[in-house]
Amino acid sequence: MRSETNANSSPAEKLSVSPSNQSTRSSECRDVFDDNVASHKIHYKTLSWQFVACLMVSEIVSNGILSLPSALAVVGILPAIILIIFLGAFGLFTAKLLIDFKLNHPNVHNMGDAGFLMWGGFARELLSVGTIIFAISATGSLLLTGQQALSTLSDYRVCSIYLVIICGVVTFAISLPRTLNRLTWLAFLSGFAITLSGVLAMIGASLNPVPGRVLNLTVTTNFYEAFLAITNPVFAYAGHFIFFILISEMEKPRDAMKAACCLQGFATTFYVVFSVVMYAFIGNSIRSPALLSLPPVWAKVTFGIALVNFLITGGILIHTAAKTIFIRLFRHTHHIYSHTILGWTTWCILCFTAVVIAVLFSIAIPIFSYLIGISASLFAAWYTYGLAGFFWIHDTYHLKGGMAAIRKRTWGFALAALTILTGAFICVAGTYVSIKLIADAYAVGLVGKPFAC
Template sequence: MTTSSSKNRFQDLSSEGRVENDVFEDDPDHEIRYKTLSWQLVSALMIAEIVSNGMLTLPNAMAAVGIVPSLVLTIFLGVFALHTAKLLIDFKLNHPEVHNMGDAGMIIFGPLGREVLSAGTIIFAIFGTGSELLSGQQALSTLSNNGLCATVLLAIFAIATFVLSLPRTLGRLSWLGLFSALLIAICGLLAMVGAGANPVRDRVIVASVPTNFYQAFLAITGPVFAYAGGTGDDRFFILISEMRRPQDAMKAAWLLQGFATTFYAVFSVVVYVYIGNGVLSPALFSLPPVWSKLTFGIGLVNFLIAGALYSHTAAKLVFVRFFRHSRHIYTHTALGWTVWTALCFAATAAAFVLASAVPIFSYLTGITASLFAAWYTYGLAGFFWLHDTYHQAEPQYTGGVGGSGIAALRKRPVGTVSAVSTVLAGAFICVAGTYVSVKLIVQAYEEGIVGKPFTC
């Protein structure tokens, strides 16, 4: 929804595609230039960041609810995520000064909204980094036959993640993202080949599984949060801000969601059909040792790059908040590099401490995904549409032409109902996901399966 009035109000495009009030200036004289990403590289970065962990949990979710419900949900959520991506992109194009979800919160909800959504982004990014660190540690443990203490391997992987997060612009990471996206695709293909070459005897495969609400939603949290790092997420704001042509962002969304939805569906079905209801999460643990090592070895690079991107996101939000439009953004100053390095280190160190010192870290990751990612990927997109549709009808946005914002919403009933439904969907996922995650923590303590901090 980018109307002509919104372009007049928010965008002044030059022949080179630059936008007035953009969060980043694109000056050839700047030592550090941000507006370098193409839409192809943006889609590669997003694939590198979200597909690996999402892909590896889906066969287990399919085992819980059956093939048909899982496939329907996977495809529906892919289409839904593409819809919310469109709303997010339109909002970004209408408000080029928005760099992250905190900036969007300031526009919609005021100062409190800015702080809450900024804090949520940082927390979710740190937990995302921690999840990738654990995936990397699992890969290293598998490859080394548990030859070193798990905490030591986690520390080694955290150091590598920190170093890789240090480039100041996403353009410097973009080709690594392309390489990572290719590797995770190869990892998935090899996992399917490994499962097909080593089918489990007497495996159980079902089309659907009767279950209660708790078990059903517990199972669907896999596909729900597999998409929760996609184009509806805060990181897409940050990525669009570093695109040469933000107007091409929807092309990246189509490529990402088309690839992710197809890959999720095919991977989960193939692995589940050959392994059956006993498939583990991550699914690579269900493969024979040789295949498990091969796939983990290839996926290791993706875990590293994805963790660096999460850490980079947390650092970038705070850095831009400190130095927006100052010389420290665009120049190699001692203060700028000191603060940037400290922020990247703090984000990665916090993720390492949480992943190694908090026994229920994986459960807390589910809570953070429910509280924040559910809104960032789904619910808030509805608020974006409602806000811009309402305000673009007001005189101060249209030069005296237009009427009541409520009237504008009434004139677009389909869009209004869709936006309100998107908000309600985000609220439902948030509440139900939090409930399921908290119940899982309680059950884990009751069953005595909670580990100890800093254990090998």
């Protein structure tokens, strides 16, 4: 006769019933944040799905969108549009798999926790380090774009090193709140800023079309050039690595899919419209970021508005990197929920260190802009696409009946396998293209010097 405990157990609790796994079950089924304790001074599970959508939009629809129009110049309008729409739909599918995994395992706070659950200690360290590296690298990229914005606004009269440091200071200040709900209105402002900047850029391009511009519906090119171009739309959706952290602070985690739908619907539509309009009025001469192709006045206005997004998104990413370590150090201790000296000191040090590393990467490594591509290929390809397939296989096997359950779900397994293969392909091809880019840059003398203005 089945026990009452087993009959009413949650999916996560059914992973194992052996005595040797009781501690694992208990840890896995316990939510990462215990917010029902009256004595807690800091509460985390306060986010609505609307504000989570704002955080997602702010983090994903950022400076990546400014590189998308240049992809149309390389592969043509039609292939680029098809790719952007496909990746948007595929990103929504992988988001669904990721959200389902999180709901089944409440104690998963980040990709490192997911790796530990599926493969053990080494996977936890690898995926945790990958999360931190990618978050800091992406912040470094935003700092460089912020510096580019400030350089445009100042007519390149100020040393770029100082501008990066200024952006770093603001980013550090934004990252300091311990809970994400303190960043929600900033995230809304960030999403509004990048949207307004894009709309004004399209207006500026339409009012100042490039005479004699060349437009291509399709373009014949080699694999290297084609994949180099499509990395822009591929990594424009690379924000899934933060989803576990966002969902962990939701008041109603089961509403996470609503936020993901809002994100992917808005991002895909905006990506297509912005890319096509900018390319249509500028043509194959369009630069990356696209705002540099606008007349000086329009470039200053749009860069000035977009700068708000660059700084706030950088703060959210630094917050992500710091929280990955902070939760690892103090999970289920009073330092998480109380204003302790140790807790706040550690938090400030983590945020400050992450920003300093991002700033140093930006100004001290001449090939940093190329290394961002390697970082995205090695980690974002898996976080956004590949790992979702493993999440589906793991939970189907452990929660729904082992191999028999997988065999009954042929289409589900096929799609899961496709996500894994997609992640592997993007990882390998993206790394190859990034390394070749570095070699080519050195060959033609495009690599500058460290700490150069």
